Amino acid sequence: MMTNIALFASLILNIILVGLLVFNARNTRRKHQNQKQPTLRTPANVRTISCPSCAQHIKFTLPIDGNKARCRKCHAQFKLDIDEHRNVYITEIKLPEDEQHIKSLADCYLILGLTAEALPIDIKAAYKKKISEYHPDRVGVFGAKIKQLAEEETRQINAAYAMLQEHGMV
Template sequence: MPIDGNKARCRKCYAQFKLDIDEHRNVYITEIKLPEDEQSIKSLADCYLILGLNADAIPMDIKAAYKKKISEYHPDRVGVLGIKIQQIAEEETRQINAAYAMLQEHGMV
């Protein structure tokens, strides 16, 4: 984690942290700013689109679509195809899980 003054940035996800050190040299993270994600899910329509469903899908269809998508893109299944493909699969898996979680939060599943 590169540190500039009392600010640091994660090398992997680029989240920013404000660090404070007390008199005993203990480090405290006092502020976290996550990077803006242009691919973040903003609506339920995005969730249905990611899972390849229509907005009128029933819970059983949502669960089936989730299982199908997650099995297609799971990074362990595509690991032998190379690091680039595995990175793409990891991002797709995150999107699929986020879409399913959002549908669950809204009582659609």
């Protein structure tokens, strides 16, 4: 009889210990679930705006040197103002003039040195040839002025090719 009581007491003690372990595990899990996960935040001096002409996101750091920013995609220039709450507003937009020179598909063919009857393979070949001739990295050794002219010519070539692509010619 005594061994049955000892066995029964041992069994109850084990059940109590298992219950305590389960209780402890649940509390530990709750503590971990209640802890907030660290959120990735941008620093307080970093701002992002969208370019009004092409919707590209432009990221910059405050304070802004000269209150000017430029879109890397469409090359539009902006004048920015910052209020007392450090909110940033676009106050002036200057769109690039390079794309305004190309008004028709005939201009695109003329820039690439082609006729209007050119095939897509001819357009691609002419584009590659013109870009390799006028790329700013290739003519950079000739000086800053020639490099600047090459950059302008490259922008026009790229704009002409993009316009041909938009119209399904390439």
